[in-house]
Amino acid sequence: MKFIHAADLHLDSPFEGLRQLPEPVWQLIYQAPFKATQQLVDQAIDQEVAFVLLAGDLFDRETQSVAAQLFLNEQLQRLIDAQIGVYLCFGNHDYQTANQAIDLPEGVHVFVSTVSTMTLTTRNQKRVAISGFSYPTRWLETDMAAQFPVRGDVDYHIGMLHGALRQSGTNHYAPFTLDELRETHYDYWALGHIHKPEVLQEQPPIVYAGTIQGRHKNEAGEHGYTLVRSQDTRLVPSFVPVNPVDWVTLAITVTDQQSETELIDLVFEQLSRLTDETTFKLVSLTLTNVEALPGQVVAQLNNGNWFDRLSQLQEDQYEANRCWIYETHSQPAATDIHYSQLDAEFWKAAQADVFTGDELTKAAGKKLLSYPFLADHLLASTTLEDTQERAENELLQQARLEADDHAD
Ligand SMILES: [Mn+2]
The missing domain is CATH 3.60.21.10 (Metallo-dependent phosphatases)
Structure with missing residues (x-):
């Protein structure tokens, strides 16, 4: 039977x-x-x-x-x-x-x-x-x-x-x-x-x-x-x-890509190794070591322009590649490489105080939080992580721009 x-x-x-x-x-x-x-x-x-x-x-x-x-x-x-x-x-x-x-x-x-x-x-x-x-x-x-x-x-x-x-x-x-x-x-x-x-x-x-x-x-x-x-x-x-779709994560350590286009080429190349005939892959992409990229490219990552461009290119390729990158995260290889020792200490101390549900609640204000769906989103651990990641990337980018100014 x-x-x-x-x-x-x-x-x-x-x-x-x-x-x-x-x-x-x-x-x-x-x-x-x-x-x-x-x-x-x-x-x-x-x-x-x-x-x-x-x-x-x-x-x-x-x-x-x-x-x-x-x-x-x-x-x-x-x-x-x-x-x-x-x-x-x-x-x-x-x-x-x-x-x-x-x-x-x-x-x-x-x-x-x-x-x-x-x-x-x-x-x-x-x-x-x-x-x-x-x-x-x-x-x-x-x-x-x-x-x-x-x-x-x-x-x-x-x-x-x-x-x-x-x-x-x-x-x-x-x-x-x-x-x-x-x-x-x-x-x-x-x-x-x-x-x-x-x-x-x-x-x-x-x-x-x-x-x-x-x-x-x-x-x-x-x-x-x-x-x-x-x-x-x-x-x-x-x-x-029997699942036709699979959720996967792709972590790429960037090295010496000099432009947005080179970074996109790298991603597509790594993506092709991930795909197969069995399932359509929905990909969460994490780029690490982004401090190795030129400040201009980091800025494009942070303001979302790079992801928009990637998405446009995906439209032509997803059927053949059988995959779609639906989100990207970018992060430095080590959190404190680009700050001076003193800055890194301040950052770590501030980070623990600032990125909490309480602080986010204060920033959002009572009115917004009276909507249950907004409260759920704001207080979710992923929202805190995302906010922290963005803040770190912003700081990193500013540190880079300042460093570039000094170099001039
Ligand atoms: Mn169920």
């Missing part, structure tokens, strides 16, 4: 942070979760699996575009037509209230908000029980794991749970402990919610399938689904990547 366990398709994710990219590039990213899902269905049919489990967060939001709903229905219908069972639950992103039920193809099995068990018999006469539930609300603090029945009188019993391991702090997502899952004596736990694929226990397997397509740089690496095969009485999972 074979089956597929997937979770966190997050269809219709808006990819807001990438809206500034050219439309065809954004489309390529927006379509990636759909493409990955289509591949899963193609492979489920090819592999003649007995059933497919979808463990929550099929959609990114509780309301979806009509196009996204139609897409999912088409894909599920393909499985049904191939006589593959479909079992799904909704998670914290696509939780379903009673008056919000979406129309799924006939034959799709959907878990309701209380734990229930469905059984099936496979073509080779194996009896399988599947227990699970759906989220009725965004947050679900109840100990749902405790409500799963103990193993039934079947060949395989599978638990489907969208949730997170119980933590000491907040537990909004059907918190569970490994012991609770073990005590059910199930043959497989199909988990959803955590986006990184992870095996929590080898046998009997307790597995996070992970999201089918990483959606930002913190979700880099391979993403896909879990193909599970029976071997005697055991169920053995293996991971199958």
Whole structure:
């Protein structure tokens, strides 16, 4: 017997942070979760699996575009037509209230908000029980794991749970402990919610399938689904990547590039070594040792002109190269090389005092911070890091200009 366990398709994710990219590039990213899902269905049919489990967060939001709903229905219908069972639950992103039920193809099995068990018999006469539930609300603090029945009188019993391991702090997502899952004596736990694929226990397997397509740089690496095969009485999972897009970082140490163009050539040359046929790469670029560049080029880096030029050139190349640099960071090799010893000490002391959430809050003022989305952005650690990086680069550039003046 074979089956597929997937979770966190997050269809219709808006990819807001990438809206500034050219439309065809954004489309390529927006379509990636759909493409990955289509591949899963193609492979489920090819592999003649007995059933497919979808463990929550099929959609990114509780309301979806009509196009996204139609897409999912088409894909599920393909499985049904191939006589593959479909079992799904909704998670914290696509939780379903009673008056919000979406129309799924006939034959799709959907878990309701209380734990229930469905059984099936496979073509080779194996009896399988599947227990699970759906989220009725965004947050679900109840100990749902405790409500799963103990193993039934079947060949395989599978638990489907969208949730997170119980933590000491907040537990909004059907918190569970490994012991609770073990005590059910199930043959497989199909988990959803955590986006990184992870095996929590080898046998009997307790597995996070992970999201089918990483959606930002913190979700880099391979993403896909879990193909599970029976071997005697055991169920053995293996991971199958299907992500069309991959998030990567490229770090380049600049040396003696004399102009913007030379720097761009260097980047394209390094980029070509990174790319391959398997996935489209979204690249975060870091240039280090920028103090080696002429002051003019550093200025172009800092004011964004260099990145604009790079982006223009990318428009002609991204299809062939199968990659897009969506952000750049630049930094000196060593923070204090260009300042005198005294300046470096002042900088370090000031840095610790100035680049804090409190200081940024003061600078922004109360009015701006009353908007939650602005407050979230301003107080994010990445905003502080970016601000500090820019300030350092500005200081570096000024130090350079002063040094150049003295040289004249
Ligand atoms: Mn999710």
